[in-house]
Amino acid sequence: MSTTLRQRQTVLTRTVLYGMAILFLAPLVVAVITSIKSPVEITRVLALPTEFYWQNYAAAISRMGRSFLNSIAITVPAVAFSILVGALAGYPLAYMRGSSGKVVYFLLLTGMLVPFQIVQIPLFFLVQRMGLHDTIPGMWMVHTAYAVPFCTFFMRNFFASVPRSMYEAALIDGCGPFLYFWKLLLPASASGLAALAIIQSRAIWNDLLFAITLTASDKARPVTVQIAGFASSLQVEYGPLMAATVISVVPVMAAYLLFQKSFVRGLLGGAGK
Amino acid sequence: MAIQPTRRFSRTDWTHLGFLALPTLLFAVFYIYPVISSIRLSLHSWDGFAPTMRYVGFQNYLSLAQDTRFLGAVRNNVIWVAFMLVVPSGLGLLLAAILDRGIRGERAFRIIFFLPFTIPAVAVAAIWRWMYEPDNGLLTTVLDLVGLGGLAQNWLGDPGVVNYALMGAVAWWTTGFAFLVFFAGLRNVPVECIEAARIEGATPWQVFWKVSFPLLWPSTIIVLGMSAIDAMRLFDVVWATTRGGPAYSSDVLATLTYDLAFGRLEMGRATAVAVYLMAIAAVIIMPYIIYMSRRVQDSEAE
Amino acid sequence: MKASRWLAGMAALAWSGTAALAQDTYEIWHYYAAGSELAGMNALIEAGNAASPDTQFTGVIIPGNVVELRRQLQTAFLSGQPPALYQSSMAYELKTFVDGGRLHPLTDVWSRIKGDEIFPEGVQRVVKVDGVPYGVPFDLSLINNVFYNKAAFEKLGLQPPTDWDSFTAACTALREAGYQPLGNAGGPFWSLYNFYAALVSVVGEDGYYKIARGELGFDSPEFREALDLYRDRMVSCYAENWSGKTWTQTADDVINGDTAMFMMGIWVAAYFEQANFLAGEGFDMFQAPGTAGKSIFQMDVLAVPEGTEGSIAAAEQFIEAAASTEGQAAFAVPKGSLAPNVNVDPSVYGYAGSTFSRQFAEASQANAVLPNLFFLLPTSVGTELGVQIERFAIDPSDTVKEELVTTLEGLRQQALTDNAFIQW
Numbered sequence: 001m002s003t004t005l006r007q008r009q010t011v012l013t014r015t016v017l018y019g020m021a022i023l024f025l026a027p028l029v030v031a032v033i034t035s036i037k038s039p040v041e042i043t044r045v046l047a048l049p050t051e052f053y054w055q056n057y058a059a060a061i062s063r064m065g066r067s068f069l070n071s072i073a074i075t076v077p078a079v080a081f082s083i084l085v086g087a088l089a090g091y092p093l094a095y096m097r098g099s100s101g102k103v104v105y106f107l108l109l110t111g112m113l114v115p116f117q118i119v120q121i122p123l124f125f126l127v128q129r130m131g132l133h134d135t136i137p138g139m140w141m142v143h144t145a146y147a148v149p150f151c152t153f154f155m156r157n158f159f160a161s162v163p164r165s166m167y168e169a170a171l172i173d174g175c176g177p178f179l180y181f182w183k184l185l186l187p188a189s190a191s192g193l194a195a196l197a198i199i200q201s202r203a204i205w206n207d208l209l210f211a212i213t214l215t216a217s218d219k220a221r222p223v224t225v226q227i228a229g230f231a232s233s234l235q236v237e238y239g240p241l242m243a244a245t246v247i248s249v250v251p252v253m254a255a256y257l258l259f260q261k262s263f264v265r266g267l268l269g270g271a272g273k
Numbered sequence: 274m275a276i277q278p279t280r281r282f283s284r285t286d287w288t289h290l291g292f293l294a295l296p297t298l299l300f301a302v303f304y305i306y307p308v309i310s311s312i313r314l315s316l317h318s319w320d321g322f323a324p325t326m327r328y329v330g331f332q333n334y335l336s337l338a339q340d341t342r343f344l345g346a347v348r349n350n351v352i353w354v355a356f357m358l359v360v361p362s363g364l365g366l367l368l369a370a371i372l373d374r375g376i377r378g379e380r381a382f383r384i385i386f387f388l389p390f391t392i393p394a395v396a397v398a399a400i401w402r403w404m405y406e407p408d409n410g411l412l413t414t415v416l417d418l419v420g421l422g423g424l425a426q427n428w429l430g431d432p433g434v435v436n437y438a439l440m441g442a443v444a445w446w447t448t449g450f451a452f453l454v455f456f457a458g459l460r461n462v463p464v465e466c467i468e469a470a471r472i473e474g475a476t477p478w479q480v481f482w483k484v485s486f487p488l489l490w491p492s493t494i495i496v497l498g499m500s501a502i503d504a505m506r507l508f509d510v511v512w513a514t515t516r517g518g519p520a521y522s523s524d525v526l527a528t529l530t531y532d533l534a535f536g537r538l539e540m541g542r543a544t545a546v547a548v549y550l551m552a553i554a555a556v557i558i559m560p561y562i563i564y565m566s567r568r569v570q571d572s573e574a575e
Numbered sequence: 576m577k578a579s580r581w582l583a584g585m586a587a588l589a590w591s592g593t594a595a596l597a598q599d600t601y602e603i604w605h606y607y608a609a610g611s612e613l614a615g616m617n618a619l620i621e622a623g624n625a626a627s628p629d630t631q632f633t634g635v636i637i638p639g640n641v642v643e644l645r646r647q648l649q650t651a652f653l654s655g656q657p658p659a660l661y662q663s664s665m666a667y668e669l670k671t672f673v674d675g676g677r678l679h680p681l682t683d684v685w686s687r688i689k690g691d692e693i694f695p696e697g698v699q700r701v702v703k704v705d706g707v708p709y710g711v712p713f714d715l716s717l718i719n720n721v722f723y724n725k726a727a728f729e730k731l732g733l734q735p736p737t738d739w740d741s742f743t744a745a746c747t748a749l750r751e752a753g754y755q756p757l758g759n760a761g762g763p764f765w766s767l768y769n770f771y772a773a774l775v776s777v778v779g780e781d782g783y784y785k786i787a788r789g790e791l792g793f794d795s796p797e798f799r800e801a802l803d804l805y806r807d808r809m810v811s812c813y814a815e816n817w818s819g820k821t822w823t824q825t826a827d828d829v830i831n832g833d834t835a836m837f838m839m840g841i842w843v844a845a846y847f848e849q850a851n852f853l854a855g856e857g858f859d860m861f862q863a864p865g866t867a868g869k870s871i872f873q874m875d876v877l878a879v880p881e882g883t884e885g886s887i888a889a890a891e892q893f894i895e896a897a898a899s900t901e902g903q904a905a906f907a908v909p910k911g912s913l914a915p916n917v918n919v920d921p922s923v924y925g926y927a928g929s930t931f932s933r934q935f936a937e938a939s940q941a942n943a944v945l946p947n948l949f950f951l952l953p954t955s956v957g958t959e960l961g962v963q964i965e966r967f968a969i970d971p972s973d974t975v976k977e978e979l980v981t982t983l984e985g986l987r988q989q990a991l992t993d994n995a996f997i998q999w
Contacts, residue, residue: 013374014376020368020386021385021386023445024385024388024389027389027445030400040850043826043830043831044409044827044831046411085295088295092289092292104297105563106563108297109559109562110551112506113554113558114547117508117527117531117534117547118534119307119311120646121310126302128654128656142303145303148296148300148303148304152296157494158461160491177284177289189461194457195456195457206391208393208395212643213647217635224395225636227396228395228608230395230609232606232607232608233607234822235612241395245392248393253391256387263460320671322648322649322652323674323675402821402824407816427818429818430817432969518763519761520965520969521962531642535643535649537955538645538954
């Protein structure tokens with residue numbers, strides 16, 4: 001291949017990349033600009049603010065208050081539990097032969113199709129009977145339970161990308177199925193686990209529906225309920241809403257930056273030893 | 274539950290069963306019970322507040338089958354499935370493939386493409402309400418600036434345009450998911466394979482298509498499977514942006530369910546829509562996921 | 576397995592925690608989550624709590640609107656844990672809950688607050704089910720005012736229109752001068768509220784109630800005439816692309832002088848003022864053609880679920896404070912709505928509020944106070960009416976008109992069979 005063709009290719013990919021970056025950033029820029037506008041200036045969407053209206057951030061922070069801590073207390077353990085449960089279920093489903101594994105897999109996957117809006121009544125009863133209504137552990141349990149299908153699906157497919165020969169070799173070496181899971185499979189799937197951790201952090205952090213049904217007070221209400229609160233029946237306080245959004249994105253981005261460090265090329269040959 | 278200990282069990286089998294116990298228990302409690310109670314409710318007429326409900330058999334299902342609003346929502350869901358399978362997934366793959374080559378500023382791009390995915394649905398709706406403001410919004414303004422003002426639309430107010438406008442917002446929102454999964458998958462491709470191909474003189478694109486992409490199959494299943502499922506149960510952004518309007522034109526099954534249940538207090542009918550949703554998804558999407566999953570096993574077996 | 580043990584342990588901990596916490600405060604559920612709506616609600620709760628220091632209420636915000644609140648209430652009622660008080664819409668909304676046996680009759684507290692004297696007749700009607708009061712009004716908004724940009728009117732030397740002909744003349748003049756004459760916004764409510772002006776001018780107050788009772792068909796000549804009037808006089812004036820805007824975006828257009836008039840609930844006045852666009856200076860208002868001297872209103876009430884003796888007593892105490900002139904003003908002033916209690920001194924309002932207050936007093940005297948039809952009709956009929964009118968406003972063709980008539984008439988017949996209409 002000639003160098004000019006290669007250069008042209010590079011130029012093309014760069015153009016695509018920068019173009020996409022602009023498309024992705026533009027709405028965010030509008031959001032950030034709005035978050036520093038006063039109510040008077042917000043009536044002109046695209047105009048730049050003449051002053052930094054920090055009151056939006058003050059309003060967002062005072063409104064979010066304790067709910068921010070609740071969100072952290074809900075999200076961190078719930079992410080860990082849901083990944084653990086997904087990995088537990090994904091492992092046998094990726095390795096089991098025969099139809100029983102497929103039936104379980106199929107059943108778990110159908111779970112993803114249940115529209116959550118409709119199961120709120122039975123769910124409320126369940127959680128209430130367990131004494132977990134309006135508690136943070138109740139939220140862990142519900143988020144873990146409703147993550148079972150997705151996390152299983154995700155981990156099963158990620159485990160499937162680890163060559164089966166490694167599994168068979170391990171069993172022959174006298175390494176039991178549990179040790180294999182713990183010592184070999186999980187480390188070899190680090191980037192998958194990290195990706196799932198990021199996705200789950202985002203999903204649980206941003207959950208509104210379960211939070212509204214299953215929490216009732218400051219004891220357990222997460223930050224999404226407060227953010228949604230900036231949009232009232234008739235009015236939307238756009239400035240504080242966007243300020244609260246900017247703030248609430250930070251933890252998820254932190255999780256992203258933390259976990260994506262595991263996205264390093266695996267050395268499968270090395271992991272097998 | 275589905276596993277009957279009829280044949281001889283090895284230690285491996287028992288370990289597998291043990292691993293499945295907790296997930297299956299959670300599933301039984303939190304999915305099977307609510308779904309059964311929903312199916313029961315769908316055979317009744319109930320406003321959600323009366324102490325008793327009236328049994329109506331399959332009447333909810335039968336009347337829905339002839340309801341133009343319901344059929345419109347089904348049609349929209351099918352279009353959404355097609356869209357989600359192609360656009361956010363393809364875009365995510367493209368971006369992941371470009372960034373995997375190690376480009377200058379890779380870190381910044383990784384953040385940019387993921388950022389929208391972290392934003393709550395209420396805020397996504399508010400942001401795109403500005404983007405799509407038909408006269409002064411960013412989209413119309415930019416089109417005017419580059420002389421393409423004629424292409425500007427009444428983005429969220431024209432029944433013929435609103436679905437595409439919503440799709441644009443959702444692509445922006447969810448491409449980060451496909452990007453992330455593909456990127457993680459690409460990084461899971463063994464170094465040896467890539468090095469070997471490079472030594473043989475393959476260009477980066479050749480490496481990608483000949484070496485990396487075939488190994489990405491599990492990630493592809495995750496992305497396509499989730500795209501199809503998310504398209505079927507799509508709710509948040511549509512409800513927060515248009516509530517299914519104008520005049521039902523952007524209705525999907527989940528918004529229809531919600532509106533029937535709590536907007537019109539027809540709980541039985543609403544639940545029947547939800548059951549239809551599960552059934553349609555089980556018929557269209559499940560076989561497809563199972564089929565793709567089987568291909569993973571087959572390719573391994575070789 | 577560690578996870579489940581953890582969960583069980585934490586569950587036990589949490590359980591003991593809740594058991595130890597004795598309940599001495601009550602909840603009031605509402606969806607006034609932001610801005611002046613929240614300010615009004617907080618002021619009301621403060622006023623209620625100040626009047627009875629031994630029972631305290633805390634506001635619980637359900638983000639969203641009446642739809643989300645219903646979802647919350649449903650789970651709460653089914654699990655036997657409803658709030659002591661909640662924000663309810665009027666009329667049919669109350670009836671649904673009364674029929675379900677969920678609401679406590681407010682006969683006692685109604686007589687204590689002299690409900691039959693302090694609320695206008697048209698208001699009383701829509702909080703009673705079969706003559707028994709189930710809700711106490713606290714928040715009333717008129718929805719038949721047209722707001723206009725004063726600068727635009729002054730520039731063209733226009734006077735506020737008084738009838739359909741002067742309205743049309745104003746529209747034409749404004750359009751010729753480059754303004755969008757009349758704003759509107761997408762969603763099932765705003766077009767419907769505009770349509771009421773046309774409806775009332777054709778069928779009058781009696782006909783309006785006849786529709787609410789299911790006596791006048793949607794296929795009647797009168798209803799069709801109202802649709803034609805709406806199409807010719809209002810839809811033809813609408814701003815371009817109105818259906819793609821939210822009501823605040825259209826309000827912004829009025830502030831920025833792109834759109835000249837906007838028929839909207841009086842809450843838009845509070846929105847204008849918050850953007851420093853002031854009543855009497857930047858904007859002014861007039862009653863929509865066909866509704867001069869009348870008031871069409873939207874209202875929220877306090878409703879009391881059946882509960883313990885303690886919760887009902889506390890709720891009734893709160894209601895007494897909320898229905899007093901002080902309580903009513905405490906909510907209405909920050910919210911920018913009207914106090915339903917006629918004894919509230921109009922001087923508590925600013926320029927806009929006192930205009931609305933005067934309109935409402937006149938209409939009350941003339942017995943021309945009309946509740947929002949949306950809530951008089953059975954829930955599914957009212958909701959469909961809103962959707963169909965919006966659809967007609969987007970595409971005012973004869974085909975759509977016929978489909979609208981067929982759909983709504985079908986629902987009316989169904990509701991008649993089910994005996995679902997109320998004899999207001």
